[in-house]
Structures are given as structure tokens and as C-alpha cells.
Amino acid sequence: xxxxxxxxxxxxxxxxxxxxxxxxxxxxxxxxxxxxxxxxxxxxxxxxxxxxxxxxxxxxxxxxxxxxxxxxxxxxxxxxxxxxxxxxxxxxxxxxxxxxxxxxxxxxxxxxxxxxxxxxxxxxxxxxxxxxxxxxxxxxxxxxxxxxxxxxxxxxxxxxxxxxxxxxxxxxxxxxxxxxxxxxxxxxxxxxxxxxxxxxxxxxxxxxxxxxxxxxxxxxxxxxxxxxxxxxxxxxxxxxxxxxxxxxxxxxxxxxxxxxxxxxxxxxxxxxxxxxxxxxxxxxxxxxxxxxxxxxxxxxxxxxxxxxxxxxxxxxxxxxxxxxxxxxxxxxxxxxxxxxxxxxxxxxxxxxxxxxxxxxxxxxxxxxxxxxxxxxxxxxxxxxxxxxxxxxxxxxxxxxxxxxxxxxxxxxxxxxxxxxxxxxxxxxxxxxxxxxxxxxxxxxxxxxxxxxxxxxxxxxxxxxxxxxxxxxxxxxxxxxxxxxxxxxxxxxxxx
Numbered sequence: 001x002x003x004x005x006x007x008x009x010x011x012x013x014x015x016x017x018x019x020x021x022x023x024x025x026x027x028x029x030x031x032x033x034x035x036x037x038x039x040x041x042x043x044x045x046x047x048x049x050x051x052x053x054x055x056x057x058x059x060x061x062x063x064x065x066x067x068x069x070x071x072x073x074x075x076x077x078x079x080x081x082x083x084x085x086x087x088x089x090x091x092x093x094x095x096x097x098x099x100x101x102x103x104x105x106x107x108x109x110x111x112x113x114x115x116x117x118x119x120x121x122x123x124x125x126x127x128x129x130x131x132x133x134x135x136x137x138x139x140x141x142x143x144x145x146x147x148x149x150x151x152x153x154x155x156x157x158x159x160x161x162x163x164x165x166x167x168x169x170x171x172x173x174x175x176x177x178x179x180x181x182x183x184x185x186x187x188x189x190x191x192x193x194x195x196x197x198x199x200x201x202x203x204x205x206x207x208x209x210x211x212x213x214x215x216x217x218x219x220x221x222x223x224x225x226x227x228x229x230x231x232x233x234x235x236x237x238x239x240x241x242x243x244x245x246x247x248x249x250x251x252x253x254x255x256x257x258x259x260x261x262x263x264x265x266x267x268x269x270x271x272x273x274x275x276x277x278x279x280x281x282x283x284x285x286x287x288x289x290x291x292x293x294x295x296x297x298x299x300x301x302x303x304x305x306x307x308x309x310x311x312x313x314x315x316x317x318x319x320x321x322x323x324x325x326x327x328x329x330x331x332x333x334x335x336x337x338x339x340x341x342x343x344x345x346x347x348x349x350x351x352x353x354x355x356x357x358x359x360x361x362x363x364x365x366x367x368x369x370x371x372x373x374x375x376x377x378x379x380x381x382x383x384x385x386x387x388x389x390x391x392x393x394x395x396x397x398x399x400x401x402x403x404x405x406x407x408x409x410x411x412x413x414x415x416x417x418x419x420x421x422x423x424x425x426x427x428x429x430x431x432x433x434x435x436x437x438x439x440x441x442x443x444x445x446x447x448x449x450x451x452x453x454x455x456x457x458x459x460x461x462x463x464x465x466x467x468x469x470x471x472x473x474x475x476x477x478x479x480x481x482x483x484x485x486x487x488x489x490x491x492x493x494x495x
Contacts, residue, residue, distance in 0.1 A: 001014075001015045001430070001432060001441065002014055002331040002334055002335065003231070003331060004397060004408075004432075004433050004434050004435060005306065005309055005324075005327075005397075005400065006331065007229045007243070007244075007245060008228070008229050010244060010245055010247065010276075011244050011278075012244070013242050013243060013244050013278075013331070013335070014229070014231055014242070014243050014331075015243075015282055015331075015338075016234070016240060016241055016242075016243050017235075017240050017283070017284065017468050017470075018235045018239045018240045018468070018469055018470060018471070019121070019171065019466040019467060019468060019469055020121075020466055020467050020468075021121035021122055021171050021176075021466050022480075023117070023118050023119070023173070023177045023179075023236075024115075024116070024117040024118075024180060025114060025115070025116055025180035025181045025183070025184035026114070026117070026184070026479060027112060027115075027184045027185060027188045028113050029107075029110035029111055029112070029113065030045050030047055030110065030111030030112065030113045031111050032110070034106070034109045034110060041063070041109060042062060042064055043062055043063065044060070044061050044063060044109055044110075044111055044112070045058070045060065045061075045111035045112075046058070046060070046061055046068075046112045046114065047059075047111070047113045047114065048078065048081055048114050048116070049113075049114070049115045050115075050116050051115070051117065051147065052117065052118060052123075052147055052148065052149055052150050053150065053166075054149070056072070057070065057072045057077060057078065058071040059071060059072075059082070059085075061085065061089065061108070063108060065263065066089055066090055066093075066263045066264075068086055079223040080178045080220065080224075081114070081116070081177070081178070081181050083219035083222050084178050084181040084182045084185065084215075084216070085112070085114075085181070085185065086219075086263065087182070087215050087218055087219045087267055088181070088189065088215055089108070090263040090264045090266070090267040091186065091211070091215050091267050091271065092104050092186070092189040092190075093264040094264040094265070094267045094268040095271070096191075100190075107189065112185075112188075114181065114184075114185075116181065117147050117481070118173060118176075118177065119146070120141070120147070120148055120465075121169065121171060121465060121466045122169060122171050122173040122176070123166065123167065123168055123169065124167035124168060124169055124294060125141060125144060126296050126462055127167075128144070128148075129141070135457060136456075136457045136460065136461070136462040137453065137454075137462075141462070141464065142465060147480075147481060150166055169292070169439060170432070170433070170438040170439045171292075171466070172232035174220065174223075174224070174232075175216075175232035175233045175235075176232075178223070178233065179212065179216040179220075179233055179237055179473060180236075180473070182212055182215045182216040182219060183212045183237075186211060186212055187475060191211065192205070192208035192211050192212060193205065193208060194208055194212075194474070195474070195475060196475045196476070196477060197474070209237055209238060209472070209473065210275075212237050213233065213234065213237040213238070213275075214271055214273075214275060215267070215271075216233050216236070216237060217230050217233050217234075217251060218251050218270055220232075220233050221251050222251075226303075227248040227251050229243075230245055230246060230277065231243045231245070234279060235472065236472060236473065237472050238279050238472045239470045239472035240282055240283045240468065240469075240470040241279045241280060241281065241282050242278075242279070242281075242282040243279055244277060244278040244279075245277055246275050246277035247274070247276055250274060250275055251270065251273075282335075282339075283342075283468065284338070284468055285338060285341040285345055286345045286352070286356075287345075287353065287356040287357075287445065287446055288356075288427065288444065288445060289443065289444045289445075289449045289468075290441065290443055290466075290467060290468040291441060291442040291443070291444060291449055291452055291463055292432075292463070292464045292466050293416075293439065293440045293441070293456050293461040293462065293464065294438075294439060294461065294464060295412070295413070295416065295439070295460070296460060296461070296462065302434045305404075305406045305408065305434050305435070305436060306434060308404045308406040309400060309404045309406065312400075312403050312404035316403065320400075323396055323400050323403070324400075326392075327393065327396035327397065327400070329392075330389050330392035330393045330396055331393060333385065333388075333389035333392070334389035334390055334393060334428075336385075337383075337385040337386035337389060340382045340385075341379070341386065344375075344378060344379050348375050348379070351375045351376050352379055354376065355370060355376050355380055355383075357446050358370045359380070359383065359425065359445050359446075360424070360444070360445040360446030360447060360448040361424055361446075361448070362425070363422060363423070363424055364383075364387055364421075364422075364427075367383060367384060368380055368384070383427060386427060386428065387428065390421075390430060391421075393430065394409060394417065397409055397431070397435060398414070401435065406436075407435070407436060407437070408435035408436065409435055410436070410437060412437070413431055413435075413440060416459060416461065417431070417440060419455070419459065420440070420442050420456070423451065423452055423455060424448055424451065425444050425445045425446060425447075425448025425451070425452075426442055426443075426444055426445075426448065426452060427443045427444065428441075428442060428443040429442045429443075
């Protein structure tokens, strides 16, 4: 929500809201029995299935050096999952004593059957909704079957090749998928014991979450070929938060890329490294709703936009430093006002609820008229302070985009956001993350969100079904496709 670009550099914080869009990883053995002579086998089988992509990949994992080889065609490969498998198994070997290593070896000889499922919210179904002649509304999205095939996004929607070009909604699918696989494997291999609790800040498995975080961050960074800020993996593990990135040096490609060093030893170094990231509790104040919209105006390449901004920083250090300082101040102001609103809600619930209910039916220029009492005035001033801070963030982000020659807040998005923020009950509106054409978000008061989704639909913007969900990685008790409880299965879901 805040921290775009700044979050790449310590100690700049970012406010990250996780959603109820979920990735699932389900793990079970391939072979239910192993032959008596198989103990000395040097390889084990891995089967990776992505039902929504109509894809299955087969691998062999060397149990001596944990090298992974593909048995299936190269176009079915998934580097995020491959590194997740290697590093999770390496973490098990790195942390177990000899007895547990023998049990681990035996378990691995049964093979790993991994199924990955992504909630519909990660993928764009605009084309499918338009093909069906349905309106661009969340209700239309709700008519799709869970875990729908994502072949809908090809031009040949009525059949043909089952090899889609995947259109996404920008919810960090690669980070969520990587984290789901790592968490499921570490739990299945008995490295961690994850909780099934959905209570975000009452989790008792913090040390286990930290282990998942380290392995998932490493796998994700190596798979994408660079050490990013890591906020997407952190939110997948821990949920909504105020995030300050880790020092990039803790993950070095030389640590895991040196073939002379056994992978478990490299992973030991990473596990014991100085992970100096900072996460703190954060979520929206009560009676506020997060809305995400898909404008359908094409996607943006985050890496190329980040590259352009970095180039501008080098070419005009004085101006860029000043812009970043002012943007940082606006980010801090928004965080302060939202935290104040959460505090006021806790201390003066009746006044808070009354203000939110009345302001939800009014445009923001009429809110101050509701300040009939001092305690209500404090709440309204905090609402208006948050709104003002968000406008400042948008202005500085836009300024940065113009200077760097990239569309951080393109004109089409500006018009949409200005129209949105002037609607009744809308507190905030902006472009998330690095900006561009991918998505817009709004934060609404009370019951005003339904009006916003209607207006968005009339402006050709599809409001997604996602809501804020502060919970991170979680153990499921059943297969999400059937809700049937299955044995010997590690089913993990991640936002």
C-alpha cells in the first residue's frame, strides 16, 4: 500500500496488506511402498502437478548432492518450485541429527507428489467474463468454479492448446506459490510444525515461520535472479505487516551457487545468517474495507520500472533524494494516521463507529460537518489526515515517474483514482507497489464499497473478490478442492 520503490532500500518501511487470495501446496508420497534394496538408491522421484495449467513435470532429485534433473519437457519447468524443493530438503538435512537424517532419507525414497493450486484471485478472468457476456462485477467472478482453468486467457478460448499465456492480477503469485511449497515441504519433512490457527498475532509457531521465511526468500530470490525487497514473501509468511527489508548480503548467489560447497552447508550459512528485516503488526482500522480493481489496460513490468527509477537516481541524485525524502514523509504520515484511527477505535468505539457510519454516506468534503463532539472531531481529523497523506504519496510517486520516464501513475489511472477518491465513503485510492497499469486499490468506510464496485464497473474496471486477510501461511486440514480430510498430506495455504 505504501513504500513503493523506497522499500528496496533499508531502513525505509512499507505497509503491506495481505489478502484472502490463497495458494495451496499439497504433498504426499508417490510410492506407498519401497523395495528392500532401495535404501542405497541415489535418486528419488518428484511429480509436480498444476491442474489449472494442465501441466505435470517430472523430476529426479539426487539424495547425495540434492541436484535436481527434469525428466519431462523443459517448457513445463518451474524454477521457483525447483529451488523451493532443493532448499527445503537441504534445510532438513542441515538441521537433523543422524537418526532423523535416516528417517528423512527413507521418507524421500517414497517420492514427493506435489500439487499446486492458485486461487482464482491471482489470475485475470476478464476475458472469460466478457466472453460469457457477463457484467464486470465481483458477482460475475463469483460464478467461476474454484481453481478454474486459466486457459481462458488465450485468444482461443473455446479449446485448442492447453498451454495458456497467464494473465495475472498482480497479487504476488510467484512469492505465494514459492512460500506455499516451502512451507508444505518443511512441514511434511518434519522440519517445522505449522499451526492451523487463522489468528494472525496469536501464533505460537514464530520460530517455524522464521525458518519458512528464510528458505522461501532464498528460493524466490535465486529463482528470479535477483535479491528484491522481499516484502511479497514476507507477507506470504507472516501476513499483513509494516515491513523493512533484510540486508541483501544475507542471500548471496555465491552462498548457494558454489558447487564445491554441499547445499546443506550453504543453507546452514543462510539459516544462521543475520536476517535483519523488521516486521511489525499492521492492519486496516476497523470498519474499513480494502478493494482491488483490475482496469484491464494492460500490465506493467516492475523490474524495468525499477531500473528506470534507479537510473534517474544516479543521473539526478539531488532531485531524487529530495523526492524520496518527501515521499517517505508522506508514507510515515499515512501510517501514523491509520495507527491513530486503530487506537481511537479501541478507546472510543461508539464515537468511532458513529463517525464511520455517517462518513460512509458522504463525500470527504462533508465529513468535518459530522464533528459534533470533540472525540468525533479527533476521529474525523485523523480520517482527513490519512486522505491528505495518500494524496501526497500519489503526487510524489507521479513526480518520480515523470522524472524517470515511466508511468508510475499513468494518466488513465489518475483519472480513475481521482473519480474514486471523490465518491461517498472513500478514504484512500492509489496504485499499489511499483504502480503502472496493473491494478488500483481503494479503502472504503462502512458499507460504501458496493457503490464503488458499481462505479468501477461503469468505468470498465473489474473489482476483485479479494478482501484484506491479515493471516499468513497456515496448515489446512483438508484438500481445498473437496474439503475432504486426507492422511499423509501436507496442505498449506498462503495469501
